[in-house]
Amino acid sequence: MTSRPTRSMVLLGGTALAVALTAGCTRNVSTAAPATGTGAVAVTSTDDACRLATTSVPAGKVTFDVTNKGTKVTEFYLYAADGKRILGEAENIAPGLTRSLVVTAAEGSYLTACKPGMTGDGIRAAFTVTASHEAVAAPAGDQELAGQAKAAYATYIRAEADQLLEGTKEYAELYKAGKDDEAREEYAEARTHWERMEPVAESFGDLDPRMDAREADLEPGQEWTGWHAMEKDLWQPAGGGHTALTPAQRAKLADQLVTDTEELHRRTRDMAFTLDQIGNGAKSLLDEVATGKVTGEEETWSHTDLWDFQANIDGAKEAYETLHPLLQQRNPQLDQEIDERFDALQALLDTHRKGDGFVGYDTLSKDQVKRLSDAVNALSEPLSRMTGAVL
Numbered sequence: 593m594t595s596r597p598t599r600s601m602v603l604l605g606g607t608a609l610a611v612a613l614t615a616g617c618t619r620n621v622s623t624a625a626p627a628t629g630t631g632a633v634a635v636t637s638t639d640d641a642c643r644l645a646t647t648s649v650p651a652g653k654v655t656f657d658v659t660n661k662g663t664k665v666t667e668f669y670l671y672a673a674d675g676k677r678i679l680g681e682a683e684n685i686a687p688g689l690t691r692s693l694v695v696t697a698a699e700g701s702y703l704t705a706c707k708p709g710m711t712g713d714g715i716r717a718a719f720t721v722t723a724s725h726e727a728v729a730a731p732a733g734d735q736e737l738a739g740q741a742k743a744a745y746a747t748y749i750r751a752e753a754d755q756l757l758e759g760t761k762e763y764a765e766l767y768k769a770g771k772d773d774e775a776r777e778e779y780a781e782a783r784t785h786w787e788r789m790e791p792v793a794e795s796f797g798d799l800d801p802r803m804d805a806r807e808a809d810l811e812p813g814q815e816w817t818g819w820h821a822m823e824k825d826l827w828q829p830a831g832g833g834h835t836a837l838t839p840a841q842r843a844k845l846a847d848q849l850v851t852d853t854e855e856l857h858r859r860t861r862d863m864a865f866t867l868d869q870i871g872n873g874a875k876s877l878l879d880e881v882a883t884g885k886v887t888g889e890e891e892t893w894s895h896t897d898l899w900d901f902q903a904n905i906d907g908a909k910e911a912y913e914t915l916h917p918l919l920q921q922r923n924p925q926l927d928q929e930i931d932e933r934f935d936a937l938q939a940l941l942d943t944h945r946k947g948d949g950f951v952g953y954d955t956l957s958k959d960q961v962k963r964l965s966d967a968v969n970a971l972s973e974p975l976s977r978m979t980g981a982v983l
C-alpha cells in the first residue's frame with residue numbers, strides 16, 4: 593500500500609529464488625534413501641499426564657509419535673534446556689488422534705511438554721539426547737540442496753521481518769495519531785508479515801505473549817499488550833464493555849509494540865534454520881490456520897482472519913518451495929500431492945477476495961467455513977509427512 597514491496601513483488605522474489613535453486617542442483621541428482629533415524633518415541637498425552645516411552649535417545653533424527661488419549665485437544669513441545677525456546681511442536685491433536693513430530697536433535701538436555709487443553713506451561717519433563725556414533729550425513733548432492741533450502745528460508749524470514757518492522761512503525765504512528773481508519777487498514781497489512789513468519793516469532797517465548805496475546809488466552813495477572821489489545825480499541829465492540837484508550841495509553845501500547853518488533857527483527861538477522869525447523873514450521877502454520885483463523889478466533893473484533901489465513905498459507909508455501917527440490921528427489925509423489933493441495937486451497941481462498949484483501953470473517957457462512965476447513969485439513973495431512981521425507 594505504501595513504499596513497501598507489494599505482495600506480487602515478494603512472490604516474484606520467491607520465484608527467482610526457486611529458479612536459482614533448480615538451476616544449481618541439476619548436476620548432482622541423487623536418489624539415495626533418506627538417512628535412517630534413531631527410531632520413534634511413543635508419547636501418550638492424557639488430560640493429566642504426558643508419558644514418553646523413553647526419555648533418552650541418541651543424537652540424530654528423532655520422531656515423537658504423540659497419541660492423544662485424553663478428552664481435550666492437546667499439543668506436544670520439545671524445548672531447549674531453558675524451557676522457553678521451542679525446537680519443535682505438534683499442535684492441534686484431537687482426542688483419539690496420533691501426530692508425529694520429527695526433529696534433528698544434537699546431544700544435550702531438553703524439556704518435553706504435553707499441553708492438554710492447549711493452555712499454560714503444560715506437563716513438562718526432562719529429555720536427554722546422548723552422543724551418537726551413527727553418522728546421519730546426507731549424500732553430497734542432497735547436502736547441497738539442503739544448504740540452498742536453509743539459505744533461501746533464512747533470506748525469506750529476514751525479508752518478512754524487514755517488512756514487518758516497517759509496517760508496524762507505520763501502523764503505530766497512525767494509531768498514536770488517532771487516524772483510526774488508516775490504522776485499521778494498516779493493521780491487517782502489517783500483520784501479514786507477522787503471520788507469514790509466525791512459527792519463528794512464536795519461538796521467541798518472551799516476545800510472543802507481549803506482542804500477539806489474545807484476550808481469551810491471557811494468563812492470570814498478565815498485562816495485555818500488543819496487536820490484539822490495540823485491535824479491540826480500534827474496533828470497539830458494539831454495546832459498550834470497552835472504554836476507549838486515552839492517547840497516553842495508546843502511545844504506551846504502540847511504543848511497546850515497536851520496541852518488541854525491533855527486538856524480533858534484530859534476532860532474525862543471523863538466524864539459521866535446519867530442515868526440520870523449516871518443514872515443521874510449515875506444518876505449524878497450517879495448524880495455526882486450523883485452530884485460529886478458520887474458526888475466526890484470531891481477529892475477534894477486526895474480523896480480518898482471512899488476511900492472516902492467507903499469510904499463514906504464504907509462509908507454509910514458501911517453506912515448502914524451499915524444500916521442494918529435495919522432496920522431489922526423495923518422494924516425488926508426496927511432493928506433487930502437497931503442490932496440488934496448496935493450489936486447491938488457494939483457489940478456494942481466492943473466492944473470498946475483496947479489493948486488496950478479503951471479506952470479513954463474520955460474513956462467511958457455516959458452509960463456506962466448513963469447506964475452507966476441509967481444504968486446510970486436506971493439505972495438512974501430506975504436509976505433516978514432508979519433514980520426515982526430507983530429513
Ligand SMILES: [Cu+2]
Nearest residue numbers: 596755781784
Ligand atoms: Cu506488506
